[in-house]
Structure formats: structure tokens, C-alpha cells
Amino acid sequence: MADKLTIALLSGGTSSEREVSLNSGRQVLEALDKSRYEVVCFDPKTDLARLVAEADRIDAALVILHGAGGEDGTVQGLLDLLNIPYQGAGVLGSAVAMNKLAAKRLYEHAGLPIPDYAVVCRGEAIDPQALAGRLGLPLVVKPVVGGSSVGIGIVASLAELEAAVGVALAHDAQVLVEAYIDGLEITGAVVGNAELEALPIIEILPAPGHAFFDYHAKYTPGACEEICPARIDAELTAKAQALCLAAHRALFCRGYSRTDLILKGREMFILETNTIPGMTATSLLPRAAQAAGIGFGRLLDRLIALSLEGRARGRQVRR
Numbered sequence: 656m657a658d659k660l661t662i663a664l665l666s667g668g669t670s671s672e673r674e675v676s677l678n679s680g681r682q683v684l685e686a687l688d689k690s691r692y693e694v695v696c697f698d699p700k701t702d703l704a705r706l707v708a709e710a711d712r713i714d715a716a717l718v719i720l721h722g723a724g725g726e727d728g729t730v731q732g733l734l735d736l737l738n739i740p741y742q743g744a745g746v747l748g749s750a751v752a753m754n755k756l757a758a759k760r761l762y763e764h765a766g767l768p769i770p771d772y773a774v775v776c777r778g779e780a781i782d783p784q785a786l787a788g789r790l791g792l793p794l795v796v797k798p799v800v801g802g803s804s805v806g807i808g809i810v811a812s813l814a815e816l817e818a819a820v821g822v823a824l825a826h827d828a829q830v831l832v833e834a835y836i837d838g839l840e841i842t843g844a845v846v847g848n849a850e851l852e853a854l855p856i857i858e859i860l861p862a863p864g865h866a867f868f869d870y871h872a873k874y875t876p877g878a879c880e881e882i883c884p885a886r887i888d889a890e891l892t893a894k895a896q897a898l899c900l901a902a903h904r905a906l907f908c909r910g911y912s913r914t915d916l917i918l919k920g921r922e923m924f925i926l927e928t929n930t931i932p933g934m935t936a937t938s939l940l941p942r943a944a945q946a947a948g949i950g951f952g953r954l955l956d957r958l959i960a961l962s963l964e965g966r967a968r969g970r971q972v973r974r
Contacts, residue, residue: 667698670722710737727753765905793835798827838919843899853896854943858885
């Protein structure tokens with residue numbers, strides 16, 4: 656039998672999404688085929704020095720981190736310096752996808768449809784009336800950097816807008832104020848490097864009491880209904896998958912990504928792209944893969960293979 660690959664599993668970290676990352680990491684560890692992989696776990700909060708010290712024996716890394724310090728290109732840069740291949744986007748793709756303003760500008764440059772928006776910076780006076788006049792009401796307020804819908808709010812009146820901006824500014828120095836689009840939330844995943852595969856589209860229905868797919872709805876059982884494949888016709892499905900592929904390319908992604916969209920009538924708008932989507936067995940990307948006939952363990956195998964594809968090492972990967 657060929658030698659096992661030594662896989663560094665990175666989860667935890669220091670962001671507000673630490674617990675989500677740890678949960679994903681536990682489920683990834685359980686699903687990995689131990690006959691194929693020797694898995695070594697690292698928590699960047701405490702184990703970066705050990706990761707550096709043990710880099711020479713690691714064949715590839717699975718980065719199961721969310722938020723700052725894990726999804727934003729910083730850990731990816733360290734792994735590049737250590738010559739350790741890893742799944743997913745590199746430094747550039749990770750950084751621009753994590754920064755919603757940078758991502759929007761790249762979507763716009765690629766001609767992709769997005770909601771109208773404005774930017775508010777910490778220390779600037781805001782003019783709620785001018786923002787509402789330009790973008791309408793309701794409005795979505797969100798930190799430029801962050802994930803899992805942390806710090807996001809929907810405001811229906813001018814009176815609520817300033818408070819919502821304050822909440823978002825507590826998480827980042829820049830805030831996006833977006834036109835709210837009342838439609839169906841859908842999401843689509845892409846897997847591959849040079850050759851990309853769009854997975855089945857998922858329809859997301861937040862339970863009553865949730866205006867959108869917020870942090871609580873994402874991580875509380877029963878707080879939303881996720882339907883895969885989405886109950887949309889073939890033409891809309893193809894359009895959604897094409898937009899997910901285009902977003903993946905526009906943000907210089909690699910390996911895999913998941914893009915969130917809003918469908919209103921026959922129109923679609925891109926919200927954001929996740930370069931390290933949730934990776935529990937019931938998370939959105941693994942569910943889409945399952946609908947395409949790819950089980951969780953096989954999905955992880957594929958991501959590891961994609962991480963090694965075309966990435967020369969300073970030494971031979973052990974076989």
C-alpha cells in the first residue's frame with residue numbers, strides 16, 4: 656500500500672467564527688479516510704510555531720478556518736512560505752473575497768450584477784437621508800470584512816440606519832450600505848482548478864423571525880430550510896451556476912468556492928463569494944456535493960487532490 660499523505664488540519668483560530676471553525680474541523684477530521692491520510696491538527700491560536708517546526712513532514716493542509724486570520728489570505732501566505740499546498744484560494748483570492756468592497760469592484764469590472772451600494776468609513780459623518788435617497792429603503796448594512804453574517808443588519812427606516820452602521824463599524828473600519836433586494840436566497844458552489852464544475856444550486860428559506868440568512872439562522876438547527884436542488888427552472892439554474900463560475904473566476908479563486916445570490920423574478924444579483932465555506936457534513940457546500948453524488952469524504956479527497964495539482968513542492972510528495 657502506498658504511504659499515507661500527512662495532512663495538516665487547521666481549525667479554530669482567533670476570529671469571531673472560532674467555534675464554527677472548530678466544529679467544522681472536528682467533522683472534517685472524522686470524515687477523512689485514515690487509511691489514506693495521517694492527520695495532524697493545528698489551531699492557529701496556539702500552534703503556529705509547531706506548524707512551522709513540522710512543515711517538512713506535511714504533504715498538504717486543509718484550512719478549515721473562517722474570518723480574519725484564516726480566510727483572508729494570511730494563513731495562506733504562511734503556508735506558501737512553508738511550501739505546504741492547501742485547498743482553495745491563494746493569498747490574492749482569499750484576500751479579495753474576504754473584503755466585500757474589493758470583491759464588489761471585481762464583480763463590477765467583470766460585468767456581474769450586484770446590488771447598488773455605498774461605503775461608510777469609521778469617523779465619517781453619515782447622511783441617512785442621502786443614503787436612502789440614493790439606494791432606497793430597506794437597506795442592508797454590513798462590515799466590509801467578515802463572514803457568517805456577523806454584524807449585518809437590515810434597516811427599514813432612517814431612524815434605524817445610524818445604529819446599524821454603528822454595530823457594523825464595531826466589526827470593521829469600513830461598512831457597506833446596500834440596496835435591499837427582496838427575493839429568494841440561493842447559493843451555488845464551484846469545485847475545480849483549470850476545469851470547473853458547478854454543483855447543484857441550494858435554495859435557502861430562513862424561518863419566520865429571520866429576515867435573512869443571519870448568523871443564528873446559519874448555525875441553529877431548524878432556523879432555516881435548505882432545499883437542494885433549488886426549486887427553480889432549468890434556465891434559472893443554468894444562469895445561477897454561470898454566475899457562480901464567473902464570480903469564482905473574477906475573484907481569482909482556486910479549488911472551490913461558494914457564491915450567495917438573490918433571485919428576484921428572473922433577475923439575479925451576486926451578494927458575496929466564500930472561499931472557505933462551512934465544512935460540516937450538513938453545511939451548504941457538502942450538501943450540494945452530496946446532491947451531485949459526491950459524499951463528504953470523497954469531497955475532502957477531491958479538495959486535497961486539487962491542492963496538490965500543479966503545485967510543485969521542494970521535495971517529492973510521499974506516496
